[in-house]
Amino acid sequence: MNRETELTPRWDFGAATRQSLRNESLAKALFRATAKFDDGRRALMAALPESDLLREKARQIKDDVLQHLDRYLAQFADSVEKAGGIVHWAKTGDDANALVASIARERNVKRIVKAKTMVSEETHLNDALESEGFCVIETDLGEYILQVAGDRPSHIVVPAVHRTKEEIAELFNTSFGVSLPPEPAEITKFARARLREEFANADMGITGANFAAADTGTVIQVTNEGNGRLCATWPPVQVVFMGIEKIIPRLEDLPVFLKLLARSATGQPMTVYTNLITGPRREGEGDGARELHVILIDNGRTAVLGSEYRQSLRCIRCGACLNTCPVYRNVGGHTYGSVYPGPIGSVLSPLYEGRSRFSALPHASSLCGACYQACPMKINIPHMLTAMRAEQAERGDNHVLERLGMRLWALAMRSPLLYRFGGTALRWGMLPLSSEGWVSSLPYPFSGWTKRRDFPLPAKKSFRGSFKE
Amino acid sequence: MRVSLFITCLADLFHPEIGLAMVTILRKHGVELVFPGGQTCCGQPAFNTGNWAEARSVAARMLDVFESSEYVVSPSASCTAMIREGFPRLFANDEALHARSETLASRSFEFIEFLGKVLHVKSADARFNGRLTYHYTCHQRALGMTTEAEDLVKSLQGVTYIPLEGKERCCGFGGAFSIKMPDLSGHMANDKVERIIETGAEAVVVNDTGCIMNISGALKRRGVPVKVIHLARILSGEVTAP
Numbered sequence: 001m002n003r004e005t006e007l008t009p010r011w012d013f014g015a016a017t018r019q020s021l022r023n024e025s026l027a028k029a030l031f032r033a034t035a036k037f038d039d040g041r042r043a044l045m046a047a048l049p050e051s052d053l054l055r056e057k058a059r060q061i062k063d064d065v066l067q068h069l070d071r072y073l074a075q076f077a078d079s080v081e082k083a084g085g086i087v088h089w090a091k092t093g094d095d096a097n098a099l100v101a102s103i104a105r106e107r108n109v110k111r112i113v114k115a116k117t118m119v120s121e122e123t124h125l126n127d128a129l130e131s132e133g134f135c136v137i138e139t140d141l142g143e144y145i146l147q148v149a150g151d152r153p154s155h156i157v158v159p160a161v162h163r164t165k166e167e168i169a170e171l172f173n174t175s176f177g178v179s180l181p182p183e184p185a186e187i188t189k190f191a192r193a194r195l196r197e198e199f200a201n202a203d204m205g206i207t208g209a210n211f212a213a214a215d216t217g218t219v220i221q222v223t224n225e226g227n228g229r230l231c232a233t234w235p236p237v238q239v240v241f242m243g244i245e246k247i248i249p250r251l252e253d254l255p256v257f258l259k260l261l262a263r264s265a266t267g268q269p270m271t272v273y274t275n276l277i278t279g280p281r282r283e284g285e286g287d288g289a290r291e292l293h294v295i296l297i298d299n300g301r302t303a304v305l306g307s308e309y310r311q312s313l314r315c316i317r318c319g320a321c322l323n324t325c326p327v328y329r330n331v332g333g334h335t336y337g338s339v340y341p342g343p344i345g346s347v348l349s350p351l352y353e354g355r356s357r358f359s360a361l362p363h364a365s366s367l368c369g370a371c372y373q374a375c376p377m378k379i380n381i382p383h384m385l386t387a388m389r390a391e392q393a394e395r396g397d398n399h400v401l402e403r404l405g406m407r408l409w410a411l412a413m414r415s416p417l418l419y420r421f422g423g424t425a426l427r428w429g430m431l432p433l434s435s436e437g438w439v440s441s442l443p444y445p446f447s448g449w450t451k452r453r454d455f456p457l458p459a460k461k462s463f464r465g466s467f468k469e
Numbered sequence: 470m471r472v473s474l475f476i477t478c479l480a481d482l483f484h485p486e487i488g489l490a491m492v493t494i495l496r497k498h499g500v501e502l503v504f505p506g507g508q509t510c511c512g513q514p515a516f517n518t519g520n521w522a523e524a525r526s527v528a529a530r531m532l533d534v535f536e537s538s539e540y541v542v543s544p545s546a547s548c549t550a551m552i553r554e555g556f557p558r559l560f561a562n563d564e565a566l567h568a569r570s571e572t573l574a575s576r577s578f579e580f581i582e583f584l585g586k587v588l589h590v591k592s593a594d595a596r597f598n599g600r601l602t603y604h605y606t607c608h609q610r611a612l613g614m615t616t617e618a619e620d621l622v623k624s625l626q627g628v629t630y631i632p633l634e635g636k637e638r639c640c641g642f643g644g645a646f647s648i649k650m651p652d653l654s655g656h657m658a659n660d661k662v663e664r665i666i667e668t669g670a671e672a673v674v675v676n677d678t679g680c681i682m683n684i685s686g687a688l689k690r691r692g693v694p695v696k697v698i699h700l701a702r703i704l705s706g707e708v709t710a711p
């Protein structure tokens with residue numbers, strides 16, 4: 001459900017942008033990291049001869065799931081229970097959080113370790129659990145850094161991408177009274193040792209799910225650090241916190257998605273850890289949680305399912321669209337002001353967190369189409385962004401000057417005579433502002449253009465004035 | 470073969486030389502040309518800002534103007550993409566107009582695309598004496614174009630071709646985006662300019678009028694004397710050196 005009410009102030013993307021663009025070290029770090037992932041993705045996808053077929057296959061599978069989501073969800077729930085797991089349904093994010101809290105309370109849980117899950121960011125699970133007195137520790141290195149810093153993720157795959165290694169070393173040194181050098185290996189070693197303790201002492205592990213197979217009830221989770229596996233198998237109780245769109249029909253469909261996900265996300269042929277968990281630990285097995293709970297979260301998804309934005313539910317959260325986006329690469333994730341940043345975030349945030357609050361985000365794109373091209377699930381993000389803009393205009397949620405301007409413009413464009421007159425008037429109007437064919441300062445509302453660019457004067461003679469049949 | 474020229478409002482008003490270069494080339498290929506005088510704009514400014522009622526009214530006129538055209542060729546991938554993708558979306562709820570927009574879509578081509586797909590031009594019959602780089606404009610993506618233009622640039626006689634780093638990265642124009650998000654847009658334009666400067670090229674080929682205005686405007690502001698040229702002007706023989 002929307003957490004926001006229409007009373008919350010609108011997110012000022014423009015102001016956030018200006019602030020981010022001033023931060024040059026952020027820009028450099030961000031550009032380097034995203035370029036690395038983006039280049040890696042391109043190279044690996046290009047080297048995979050069947051990549052187009054895979055994308056099409058993945059799209060079809062997911063569309064089938066979305067078409068029959070009710071059926072597949074029932075089948076998945078059934079399979080989980082047959083395997084010995086317990087299924088819970090959550091309509092809203094708050095419901096989902098409350099379910100986790102009550103499972104934890106009933107089992108007298110004190111310490112919880114958590115693997116990276118975006119849906120828990122969406123429901124603000126940590127805040128909810130902490131306010132009930134539970135100790136929650138993020139175990140993905142990036143998330144751990146952010147938790148120590150009291151910061152938020154700025155990327156859906158690499159949450160701390162906005163922080164440099166120097167900043168992280170400094171953060172650990174001041175927070176833990178150590179003196180680490182700004183070396184990734186040293187920082188990781190230190191965090192690893194601390195996190196081992198946390199795993200050993202935890203009463204409950206929370207993980208997400210990248211996929212969930214309806215036919216077997218298997219929950220699939222991929223990570224590069226192995227923390228997910230420890231969260232799932234070390235503590236006595238495991239809670240899988242997942243959105244209802246994560247279903248795939250059959251376990252045998254999994255390779256299609258695994259091939260696409262790792263390549264698209266980080267430019268790896270395969271993630272380091274791929275965990276397939278079917279039910280809790282069985283008699284005679286050496287590891288695994290004693291109890292497995294799966295929380296299936298709607299939180300607005302069924303509403304999107306029935307809308308023209310359904311294809312957004314195909315998203316596998318690979319982050320490829322972020323890494324390739326010229327806007328994201330310049331401003332970073334925090335600029336979007338919401339849980340999901342980047343191109344797909346500009347669609348998801350208005351849908352899940354409030355159309356009015358995030359009304360600027362559908363405009364935070366030049367519609368260059370790089371995201372659509374990169375998306376392994378063939379999600380047409382530019383298409384959805386323009387649809388959202390149309391929706392805004394339809395309900396009058398656009399600037400009055402724009403509405404007026406567009407009306408006048410359309411009037412002129414419907415009449416070749418007015419159009420020609422307009423063209424001439426434009427030239428004459430701009431002439432006094434120009435020098436050598438260029439204008440260096442346009443009046444409002446076009447002044448933005450000339451902040452960093454000059455604007456050309458219209459030609460003396462238009463094409464239609466010059467063309468002879 | 471008869472081609473209806475769709476010159477687009479920006480090229481008509483700001484860069485008529487691009488249209489004239491197209492005329493020279495198409496005539497050399499023996500193509501009969503018409504310029505339907507009723508044409509104005511494809512409606513993209515309204516479409517991209519979400520003002521679809523206005524976009525529809527302008528697009529519907531375009532359907533009339535090009536009703537009997539055999540081919541509709543424009544120097545802008547962006548405007549061609551608007552016809553191909555935008556028009557059918559605008560008229561999704563009107564069967565008759567939708568059918569007409571699909572027909573127009575199937576007849577519309579961007580100029581370089583037309584050269585390759587219809588006239589089967591595979592290499593350039595022109596020369597350029599100088600260091601040249603090339604920016605891939607975004608809407609070629611929407612048309613499924615990949616290296617068509619770049620291949621032609623590389624095949625120019627006498628050219629020293631220097632690839633542009635991140636050539637397929639948006640220059641930040643984006644139509645209304647350049648006005649609504651001026652800081653971001655200007656920043657992206659400057660990124661592009663910096664990459665262009667790095668190549669040491671004397672000129673950059675850019676095949677869409679909006680992008681030409683954006684990149685040349687940013688170059689101008691920075692005082693960088695690199696020329697921005699639509700490929701048609703080189704192919705036509707109008708421009709042979711920086």
Ligand code: SF4
Pocket residue numbers: 264314315316317318319320321322344371374375376377378379
């Ligand atoms: S929209 Fe596509 S590219 Fe972006 S995160 Fe989702 S699956 Fe990946």
